[in-house]
Amino acid sequence: DSGVTQTPKHLITATGQRVTLRCSPRSGDLSVYWYQQSLDQGLQFLIQYYNGEERAKGNILERFSAQQFPDLHSELNLSSLELGDSALYFCASSARGGFSYNEQFFGPGTRLTVL
């Protein structure tokens, strides 16, 4: 158990809908990362937050947004869902978010199915 929690475990929804994925980092970790894992694209970095502020952005679609709250939990919002958004969404956390190596601990993931 990495100490990172994600809810829900599974989510099934329809095209065009909006969903929110939630992540609680390990106790004391200030940085949260979101990754998407799909069969065709593999594991891809979406976005990073550090102590409430956006720190880095990857190939995140405009339909997707995220935020980190004062208690350091994070939410990933996915809107106008398409079939291709079906994937595993992982949250990871690390102690810091600066420009040095920080081990990232991954949560168990949320499996999103868009029908």
Next chain:
Amino acid sequence: QKEVEQDPGPLSVPEGAIVSLNCTYSNSAFQYFMWYRQYSRKGPELLMYTYSSGNKEDGRFTAQVDKSSKYISLFIRDSQPSDSATYLCAMSALQDGNKLVFGAGTILRVKS
């Protein structure tokens, strides 16, 4: 062309074999190199990380990085059925903060 290339396998070996997993990359700014293990329906867990070129050993696992060739390897000695998983290489560059770029992952099956 992807920044990180990794043969997806699957790789099937008998118990006790030495396993070699490899990745190549194109971004010369990468400085940190990691190997993650992912069991089915679980999140990735860090096995080893290496900074810059060189070797690192941890029990049955050895990681090698050759920056001049842009090539990294993970060796598993005396492989066990419990090593059956997907192995993902990952890399990061200081200039990009802590963002990880992953390979596609290699599926490993160790047969007893």
